[in-house]
Amino acid sequence: MEYNFRKQIQSLGKLLLVFGLLFVVLIFGLFYLKNNPQVFEDEVEDSALEIISAAALDEETIANSGFINDEGVTQVIQNCTQCHSSKLVTQNRMSAEGWKSTILWMQETQNLWDLGTNEELIVAYLAKNYAPERKGRRENLTNLEWYEIVE
Ligand code: HEC
Known part of the structure; x- marks a missing residue:
């Protein structure tokens, strides 16, 4: 015991x-x-949403992005290069309305997320820097230097 x-x-x-x-x-x-x-931290946390909230991009990233450096370029790079190249964006020319409906189309059919308060900035950036090019008759030439024909 x-x-x-x-x-x-x-x-x-x-x-x-x-x-x-x-x-x-x-x-x-x-x-x-x-x-x-x-x-x-796994890949899920590395998702696009994480990148969206990142701080402003540095000059080199902007220069390499293929986008014109102007106000809103950071938001455009962060939101518009996740699924396709910047070329698909920059080769297009649209009015603000056109850009808005392209974004809406991607949201409805391609799983583009809600751009929230960035949408206005992005649309303004795109409409300014990738506006429709004016087609039609060229403007009159000005400041021409005329010369006299000497016979
Ligand atoms: C969630 C994925 C995704 C994101 C993010 C995205 N797009 Fe797209 N976008 C697509 C897909 C998919 C296509 C169709 C690609 C194709 O036709 O090969 C497309 C096509 C386009 C086109 C071509 C449309 C056409 O009619 O040919 C433009 C312009 C465009 N995107 C602009 C943008 C802009 C601007 C942004 C940022 C606001 C953006 N995309 C962000 C998925 C996305």
């Missing part, structure tokens, strides 16, 4: 030691994760 009791105490002690060690490991693990939150 006496012997059994001691054995029980001993195994209880071992059990406590094991749990104690597990506890320490757990605490260290949590502490590590707290300081290294990127461990849990």
Whole structure:
């Protein structure tokens, strides 16, 4: 009886030691994760939405984007180059109405997200920098230097 009791105490002690060690490991693990939150970051967090809220882009990124550098270019790059190249955008010329309906079309059929308050800025940027080119008769030439024909 006496012997059994001691054995029980001993195994209880071992059990406590094991749990104690597990506890320490757990605490260290949590502490590590707290300081290294990127461990849990996967591709989902890298999604477009994450990129949308990013800060203004640097000059080099803008220069390489193929977009004209003007107010709103950051929002355009962040929202309009996720699915297709910038070329698909810049090769088009549209009025504000045209750009709006293209965006709406992509939202309805191509899973383009709600652009929120950026939409106005993006449409204004596109309508200004990628406006329809005027077709038709060229303007009259001005500032011509005439010369006399000497016979
Ligand atoms: C969620 C994906 C997605 C995003 C983001 C996106 N587009 Fe598109 N867009 C598409 C798809 C898909 C097409 C069709 C591509 C094709 O025809 O090969 C397209 C086509 C276009 C076209 C060509 C339309 C035509 O009639 O040929 C333009 C212009 C365009 N997008 C502009 C934009 C602009 C501006 C933005 C940013 C506001 C944008 N896209 C963002 C998916 C997207």
